Amino acid sequence: MYLDTNTDALCPGMAGEPEGQEGQASLSLIREGVGDGGSLGSSFLSIPRYKAVWLIFFMLGLGTLLPWNFFMTATLYFKNRLGQPQNVSVGTANLSRDIQASATPTVPSPDQNYLRDIFNNVMTLCAMLPMLIFACLNSFLHQRIPQSVRILGSLVAILLVFLTTAILVRVPLDALPFFVITMIKIMLINSFGAILQGSLFGLAGLLPAHYTAPIMSGQGLAGIFASVAMICAIASGSELSESAFGYFITACGVIILTIICYLGLPRLEFYRYYQQLKLEGPGEQETKLDLISKGEASRAGKKEFGVSAPNSQPTNNSPSIWAILKNILVPALSVCFIFTVTIGVFPAVTSDAKSSIAGSSAWGRYFIPVSCFLTFNVFDWLGRSLTTITMWPGKDSRWLPSLVVARLVFVPLLLLCNVHPRKYLAVIFKHDAWYTIFIAAFAFSNGYLASLCMCFGPKKVQPAEAETAGSIMAFFLSLGLALGAVFSFLFRAIV
Numbered sequence: 001m002y003l004d005t006n007t008d009a010l011c012p013g014m015a016g017e018p019e020g021q022e023g024q025a026s027l028s029l030i031r032e033g034v035g036d037g038g039s040l041g042s043s044f045l046s047i048p049r050y051k052a053v054w055l056i057f058f059m060l061g062l063g064t065l066l067p068w069n070f071f072m073t074a075t076l077y078f079k080n081r082l083g084q085p086q087n088v089s090v091g092t093a094n095l096s097r098d099i100q101a102s103a104t105p106t107v108p109s110p111d112q113n114y115l116r117d118i119f120n121n122v123m124t125l126c127a128m129l130p131m132l133i134f135a136c137l138n139s140f141l142h143q144r145i146p147q148s149v150r151i152l153g154s155l156v157a158i159l160l161v162f163l164t165t166a167i168l169v170r171v172p173l174d175a176l177p178f179f180v181i182t183m184i185k186i187m188l189i190n191s192f193g194a195i196l197q198g199s200l201f202g203l204a205g206l207l208p209a210h211y212t213a214p215i216m217s218g219q220g221l222a223g224i225f226a227s228v229a230m231i232c233a234i235a236s237g238s239e240l241s242e243s244a245f246g247y248f249i250t251a252c253g254v255i256i257l258t259i260i261c262y263l264g265l266p267r268l269e270f271y272r273y274y275q276q277l278k279l280e281g282p283g284e285q286e287t288k289l290d291l292i293s294k295g296e297a298s299r300a301g302k303k304e305f306g307v308s309a310p311n312s313q314p315t316n317n318s319p320s321i322w323a324i325l326k327n328i329l330v331p332a333l334s335v336c337f338i339f340t341v342t343i344g345v346f347p348a349v350t351s352d353a354k355s356s357i358a359g360s361s362a363w364g365r366y367f368i369p370v371s372c373f374l375t376f377n378v379f380d381w382l383g384r385s386l387t388t389i390t391m392w393p394g395k396d397s398r399w400l401p402s403l404v405v406a407r408l409v410f411v412p413l414l415l416l417c418n419v420h421p422r423k424y425l426a427v428i429f430k431h432d433a434w435y436t437i438f439i440a441a442f443a444f445s446n447g448y449l450a451s452l453c454m455c456f457g458p459k460k461v462q463p464a465e466a467e468t469a470g471s472i473m474a475f476f477l478s479l480g481l482a483l484g485a486v487f488s489f490l491f492r493a494i495v
Contacts, residue, residue: 053270054214056261057204061218063258064197067158067189068127069226070251071165077244078182082116082175115179126183128482130191135478138198139471140321147199147467151262154196159255161185161192166248198474205458205470206274212458212470213387216451220381227374234365277463324465325472328457331395332473334404335453336480341407342446343484345414346376348492350439352419356430371436376443383447387455395456404449410442415495422495450477 142150165185173181204212229250265271325332350372358364393399416428417435429435457473458466 053207053265053268054211056265056268057200057211058214058218059258059261060200061215062222063155063218063255064193064200064215064222065219066222066225066254067162067251068193069222070229070248071186071189072226074244074248079116079119081173081178082119083113115175119179122183123186124485126186127190128478128485130187131194131478132475132482134191134194135198135475138195139468139475142199142202142467142471147203150195150199151203152259154192154199155255155259155262157192158189158196159252159259161188162248162252162255166245166252169245169248194474194478197477198471201454201458201474202467202470205466205473206277206463207271210388210391210455212455213384213451216384216447216454217381217388220377220384220447223377224374224381227369227377230373231366231369234369274463321468321472324461324469327460328469328472330401331453331457331460332476334401335450335457335473336476336483337404338407338446338450338453339477339480340483340487341411342442343481344487344491345411346442347372348488349419349495350376350414352421352492352495353435354418354420355432356418357432367432371432372439375436375439379440379443380447383444383449384451386448387451391452391455393452395459400449400452400456403445404453407442407445407449410438410445411491413438414442415491419495425495 138150168178168181200215201212204215351368353368353372355364355367355371358367393403413429414435415425417438418427418430418432429438454473454477458469461469
């Protein structure tokens with residue numbers, strides 16, 4: 001099976017950028033046949049082999065946020081255990097259910113009620129601060145720690161945390177130890193998650209721009225999984241502990257699959273080519289492109305990756321972080337602003353909306369899981385996935401930051417929906433349809449614009465600096481999440 005030499009036929013996400021660096025590099029890769037013994041030119045014409053890299057990055061993105069999304073979905077389980085007079089496990093609860101049914105109900109202690117009441121606030125604090133700190137550390141220290149250690153080490157650490165969490169579902173604990181252990185696990189998950197996310201975006205920065213899109217798309221799908229799990233739990237009427245145990249075991253399975261996918265990534269010639277491109281000087285890269293234009297690609301396929309050139313420059317020196325930041329400042333600040341606005345109202349404000357049409361029907365129980373969480377995650381995923389088809393506006397267009405700032409209009413729109421309790425603002429958009437439409441547009445713009453920024457950031461620097469640029473972009477993403485958590489208190493207070 002043969003493909004057209006037009007790179008758009010092979011790389012649909014690169015449409016509109018045929019003259020870009022990533023497009024020329026991909027073209028040189030196919031025509032030169034670089035790789036082990038020049039075999040890549042023939043072996044890489046297989047579509048499944050090409051799509052394997054995209055699918056692996058999709059799975060890596062899914063594995064990045066799925067653990068934390070499942071942890072948030074199980075919030076009711078954690079608060080339920082904190083509110084129990086004796087923090088029993090699911091096993092002991094089943095054994096003693098008949099005895100407790102005939103006994104006098106016991107009331108949770110004031111300490112248990114206090115821990116349950118502050119759980120959401122402390123969980124947010126324990127999630128956002130470590131994420132921001134370790135995203136910053138990863139931006140500065142990633143050059144000193146091997147990439148495989150950062151990615152595999154983080155995945156294994158998160159896997160161990162979830163295995164421990166699944167085991168503790170069956171173990172009785174008092175409220176205070178359970179609370180402390182849970183917060184420690186949240187800190188560990190988000191610390192290693194920040195390192196994993198920064199490393200993945202740095203890794204994707206070495207490849208063509210559209211290879212950041214599957215990471216963003218996979219992260220969006222993680223939210224859909226969590227939302228569907230929440231709805232299924234409500235529909236089944238099962239015990240919270242049983243549902244939580246299934247959440248954690250499912251997360252463990254996804255993480256194991258993610259580890260397997262990452263271990264298979266270095267076996268693909270396409271990935272190895274761009275890893276080698278990072279080590280070459282600009283003169284070597286230009287020489288390869290000149291060979292194509294002169295019709296000398298057949299001879300280039302017999303050479304090794306490092307084509308010598310008189311004007312080649314060594315790239316042994318570490319790139320300056322501040323110089324890179326200057327080049328990517330616009331997309332970095334844009335992605336920070338995007339998530340500041342998003343987390344500022346979702347879910348702190350949006351989850352308190354009430355249905356105006358439910359009455360006494362079952363829709364009242366499903367309104368927030370469906371209209372808020374499921375709708376947001378579905379349209380966020382659609383927005384992230386759209387960047388695999390189109391990348392408008394371009395990385396240097398003024399439309400991109402303009403559209404990012406324009407998202408501020410969603411803040412008053414959502415605050416004026418049927419959110420309760422409220423003290424200051426009037427309800428303007430009371431019907432459920434207004435709320436659902438605003439959530440859909442809010443989520444779609446978040447996914448699409450954030451994915452564009454994360455794709456464009458590493459492409460505004462040299463290939464040798466792309467990994468550092470990707471890590472810096474991940475830090476600004478985490479900074480936006482942290483700032484959004486802070487502003488969420490303000491937005492909720494003014495409703």
